[in-house]
Amino acid sequence: MLSVKNLTMEFGGLKAVDNFSLDIGETQVIGLIGPNGAGKTTVFNMLTGVYKPTSGSLEYNGNNIIGMKPYEITKNKIARTFQNIRLFSNLSVIDNVKVSYGYRVKYNILDSIFKSGRYMREENEIEKKSLELLKTFSLDDKAYDKAKNLSYGEQRRLEIARALAASPELLLLDEPAAGMNPQETIELTELIRWIRKEFKVSILLIEHDIKLIMGICDRIAVLDYGKKIAEGTPQEIKDNPKVIEAYLGEPYEGNEADA
Numbered sequence: 536m537l538s539v540k541n542l543t544m545e546f547g548g549l550k551a552v553d554n555f556s557l558d559i560g561e562t563q564v565i566g567l568i569g570p571n572g573a574g575k576t577t578v579f580n581m582l583t584g585v586y587k588p589t590s591g592s593l594e595y596n597g598n599n600i601i602g603m604k605p606y607e608i609t610k611n612k613i614a615r616t617f618q619n620i621r622l623f624s625n626l627s628v629i630d631n632v633k634v635s636y637g638y639r640v641k642y643n644i645l646d647s648i649f650k651s652g653r654y655m656r657e658e659n660e661i662e663k664k665s666l667e668l669l670k671t672f673s674l675d676d677k678a679y680d681k682a683k684n685l686s687y688g689e690q691r692r693l694e695i696a697r698a699l700a701a702s703p704e705l706l707l708l709d710e711p712a713a714g715m716n717p718q719e720t721i722e723l724t725e726l727i728r729w730i731r732k733e734f735k736v737s738i739l740l741i742e743h744d745i746k747l748i749m750g751i752c753d754r755i756a757v758l759d760y761g762k763k764i765a766e767g768t769p770q771e772i773k774d775n776p777k778v779i780e781a782y783l784g785e786p787y788e789g790n791e792a793d794a
């Protein structure tokens with residue numbers, strides 16, 4: 536589905552990402568981990584058209600996506616969330632989701648100005664679908680509250696719901712557990728498992744919460760100073776001496792099953 540080859544991003548003299556390669560297949564959950572500043576978010580920014588790579592190739596379902604604008608990438612069914620939540624905080628919860636469905640509407644500007652039958656039908660349909668989606672994220676009772684009035688955990692859930700409204704095949708989650716308490720993190724872990732099953736998406740996940748990553752990923756890629764230093768199953772990663780040295784600090788003793 537996604538094939539990343541020798542991706543490099545230079546800022547001035549700094550190689551933020553250096554010859555990074557990764558393949559993601561259908562409905563896989565892949566973790567991207569590494570110390571602060573290792574280049575993880577820069578990888579996301581290249582995958583989503585925010586940055587144009589200095590070199591390397593990026594193919595999605597066999598098509599080159601380098602040079603595409605972020606909205607074109609979203610139309611190509613890659614959606615993301617951000618490390619720092621980026622909701623429209625003064626819009627209602629449901630409007631945040633409806634904006635994302637907007638990528639797929641068929642009515643044109645005249646339909647919307649004159650509120651044609653087609654416009655009204657599509658609007659009603661989007662409202663219905665948005666409410667259904669919010670229900671699955673237990674946010675339907677807050678649909679008409681302003682997004683900024685949600686709790687932190689709820690805002691993170693809303694960001695994921697909004698990304699899913701764009702109907703992605705590949706979902707990129709940038710530190711979804713950041714700032715969550717342990718209970719919220721457990722619920723998030725379940726939510727990600729459920730999303731994969733229910734929406735049949737592949738997920739690329741940046742996360743510092745090692746327990747979450749180990750418990751949920753099929754494979755994990757480890758970045759250090761922009762270079763991929765390891766890739767493998769959670770078990771392989773936790774036993775890899777390079778990873779232990781660069782990132783984990785000490786061997787991870789947790790049990791995958793209890794994440």
Ligand SMILES: Nc1ncnc2c1ncn2[C@@H]1O[C@H](COP(=O)(O)OP(=O)(O)OP(=O)(O)O)[C@@H](O)[C@H]1O
Nearest residue numbers: 546549551569570571572573574575576577578618
């Ligand atoms: N737009 C930019 N201009 C210059 N340098 C940048 C830019 N974006 C990122 N960098 C640098 O690239 C390196 C990788 O940053 P990046 O944010 O991708 O790391 P990260 O692994 O996501 O870190 P964190 O875990 O802290 O979010 C850092 O040294 C960062 O300062």
